[in-house]
Amino acid sequence: MTTKLAKAQHAQYFQRFIHLLPNQLAIHDSIRLTIAFFALSGLDVLNSLDVLNEKKRTEAIEWIYQLQVSGAGPRSGFQGSTSISNDASRYQTGHLTMTYLGLASLLTLGDDLSRVDKKSIIEGVRACQNDDGSFTATLTGSESDMRFIYCACCISSILDDWSGIDKHKAIDYITKSISYDGGIGQGPGLESHGGSTFCAVASLFLMDELTKTLTEKQMNRLRYWCLMRQVGGFHGRPNKHEDTCYSFWVGATLQILGARHFTDATENRAYVLTTQDSVLGGLAKFDNSPPDPLHTYLGLCGLSLLGEPGLQGVNAALNISQSAFAQLEEIHKTWASD
Ligand SMILES: [Zn+2]
Numbered sequence: 001m002t003t004k005l006a007k008a009q010h011a012q013y014f015q016r017f018i019h020l021l022p023n024q025l026a027i028h029d030s031i032r033l034t035i036a037f038f039a040l041s042g043l044d045v046l047n048s049l050d051v052l053n054e055k056k057r058t059e060a061i062e063w064i065y066q067l068q069v070s071g072a073g074p075r076s077g078f079q080g081s082t083s084i085s086n087d088a089s090r091y092q093t094g095h096l097t098m099t100y101l102g103l104a105s106l107l108t109l110g111d112d113l114s115r116v117d118k119k120s121i122i123e124g125v126r127a128c129q130n131d132d133g134s135f136t137a138t139l140t141g142s143e144s145d146m147r148f149i150y151c152a153c154c155i156s157s158i159l160d161d162w163s164g165i166d167k168h169k170a171i172d173y174i175t176k177s178i179s180y181d182g183g184i185g186q187g188p189g190l191e192s193h194g195g196s197t198f199c200a201v202a203s204l205f206l207m208d209e210l211t212k213t214l215t216e217k218q219m220n221r222l223r224y225w226c227l228m229r230q231v232g233g234f235h236g237r238p239n240k241h242e243d244t245c246y247s248f249w250v251g252a253t254l255q256i257l258g259a260r261h262f263t264d265a266t267e268n269r270a271y272v273l274t275t276q277d278s279v280l281g282g283l284a285k286f287d288n289s290p291p292d293p294l295h296t297y298l299g300l301c302g303l304s305l306l307g308e309p310g311l312q313g314v315n316a317a318l319n320i321s322q323s324a325f326a327q328l329e330e331i332h333k334t335w336a337s338d
Contacts, residue, residue, distance in 0.1 A: 006279075007048070007311075010276070011046050012281050013291065014293070015043070018052065018056070036060070037108075039293060042297040045321050046311065047310065047311070064102050064105055064109075067098065068117065073123060075094060075124065076120035077098065077099040078098045078103075097137055103116065104158070121155065124139075125164030126164040135151070137151070145187050146196040160332050173188070174200045176188040178218065182222055192237065193237055194236035197249075201257065202253070206318070223257050226259070227259065230268065232267045232270070232271045242286075244298065247299060255305055265306045276291075281296075283299035
């Protein structure tokens with residue numbers, strides 16, 4: 001078993017995605033920004049963003065701004081790819097996940113967000129909230145659940161403007177989604193899941209409503225539910241196989257709940273490292289399966305939460321590096337003094 005994190009190989013792995021979308025990922029063109037975020041923030045967590053020179057970083061920033069759909073009223077936000085061209089502007093529409101990842105990627109690249117059309121984007125967020133408090137990803141019809149409440153909270157937190165969210169309704173949706181077993185599902189009556197539990201807890205935390213909303217008993221049941229997800233590495237639901245990404249989803253939830261120190265860090269790290277390709281780079285979901293950008297990024301973030309040497313710290317709630325978060329705090333100070 002490999003016990004050393006193959007940092008240089010993982011940095012190489014991410015660089016392959018910056019300019020090129022590999023063949024097998026071409027079907028994901030419409031969410032190209034997601035892959036860019038994993039690669040950029042992944043390099044950042046590896047303390048290796050400097051492999052991109054100034055010119056490449058500027059090009060990346062320009063590309064992300066091209067994805068911004070601004071001044072489009074409720075359709076404002078970021079879209080996932082430039083394949084939806086400006087010529088077809090009536091088809092352009094923001095997507096909450098892409099807006100969150102666009103803003104997070106700009107922060108990672110050291111941009112000051114000065115060209116972000118904050119007012120339009122918040123209008124776009126507002127338009128996506130449903131009566132039950134949940135959010136849809138886009139105005140053009142999509143699923144609506146906890147994931148998009150989380151993206152709406154990240155956008156509002158980054159833009160330091162909560163006027164696009166009816167917090168009362170969102171909190172109501174979240175509390176109704178707490179399951180009988182103490183975990184949280186994608187919506188009311190749905191099975192508890194590590195991903196939706198993260199989205200719910202991080203949303204409450206970003207809204208500054210976590211301890212005001214949940215009772216101590218609910219918090220303890222959540223901590224217990226999350227701790228029970230460790231089976232060496234972490235899985236997302238009872239009786240499932242451990243999976244690299246839950247070292248972040250569940251690990252970050254426990255970090256926000258102040259209970260990560262109750263986990264077995266050695267076992268968790270050992271599992272994540274069994275999924276790494278130490279020759280070509282990248283981390284996979286399971287050992288003996290092929291690496292992908294999502295599991296590589298979230299695996300590294302999971303290791304970062306454990307204090308892995310050589311990795312940068314991550315902000316658990318926003319899922320960005322500590323330096324990107326520090327950049328955001330500076331931007332907020334500037335906006336406050338405007
Ligand atoms: Zn996974």
